[in-house]
Amino acid sequence: MATLSALACMDLLIMLVCYVIAQRTHRAGIVDAGWSLAIMLSSLYVAWHHMGGDPATRLFIAIASGLWFARLGSHLLLRYFSESREDGRYAQMRRASGAWAGRVFLLFFLFQAGLALLFSLPAWLLTRVPTVDWSDHHFVWLTLAGLLMLIAWIGESLADRQLARFRGEPENRGRTLRTGLWAWSRHPNYFFEWLHWLAYPLIGMSAGLHVLWLYPALMYLFLRYITGIPFTEQQALQSRGEDYRRYQRETPIFFPRRPRP
Numbered sequence: 001m002a003t004l005s006a007l008a009c010m011d012l013l014i015m016l017v018c019y020v021i022a023q024r025t026h027r028a029g030i031v032d033a034g035w036s037l038a039i040m041l042s043s044l045y046v047a048w049h050h051m052g053g054d055p056a057t058r059l060f061i062a063i064a065s066g067l068w069f070a071r072l073g074s075h076l077l078l079r080y081f082s083e084s085r086e087d088g089r090y091a092q093m094r095r096a097s098g099a100w101a102g103r104v105f106l107l108f109f110l111f112q113a114g115l116a117l118l119f120s121l122p123a124w125l126l127t128r129v130p131t132v133d134w135s136d137h138h139f140v141w142l143t144l145a146g147l148l149m150l151i152a153w154i155g156e157s158l159a160d161r162q163l164a165r166f167r168g169e170p171e172n173r174g175r176t177l178r179t180g181l182w183a184w185s186r187h188p189n190y191f192f193e194w195l196h197w198l199a200y201p202l203i204g205m206s207a208g209l210h211v212l213w214l215y216p217a218l219m220y221l222f223l224r225y226i227t228g229i230p231f232t233e234q235q236a237l238q239s240r241g242e243d244y245r246r247y248q249r250e251t252p253i254f255f256p257r258r259p260r261p
Contacts, residue, residue, distance in 0.1 A: 011113040061126060141202050145202040151192075152193070
């Protein structure tokens, strides 16, 4: 359990540093990048620390998971520094908190540290399973997990680039992106983020770690109903009004499908 204690301390330290930055800049969006980078460091740490674990799995966690969260964290960090205003979700949270905003955000950042630890557990569990416990089918599951993560990487990277290119054109201000992956889903970046979490239970199939199937369900719950889509949809309706309502009628909210005419 010493490893978990180290991960908890690391996540707490990262989020406290992010909180100080947020207090100085009055922009709490740094928490998103901090969350991703915390899981990246956790993946690298457990892959290095659990020397008795299966080498192929440890290498997969270090490279695939490390690169996934490094890309996501750097993308969010670059977006944070490229924008001068606070993310609408956190601006609304700040207004609602009033004079208690500092304390509310401190609790929020501490909560995010707990979530970072929670979503680091798949890497912690998988890197602890020794080689002798893996069946011959393990490399099949590992290959399938790698292919799934590659698809998710390509999809999320493409969705992010399409959105950044669209937002970079001044004439698109107040308009909604309806081409590319954004014609098939209103939140393709969230969908591919969720898809990536299916890789971990696939790796755990050989070891009987069926508890890892809980993580895609948890991520879907958070993205679809708690932290992701609800706030994003609310902000889009406030800024784009009827244009976004029409987009809602034409395009599925999460799982991609052919757009309606």
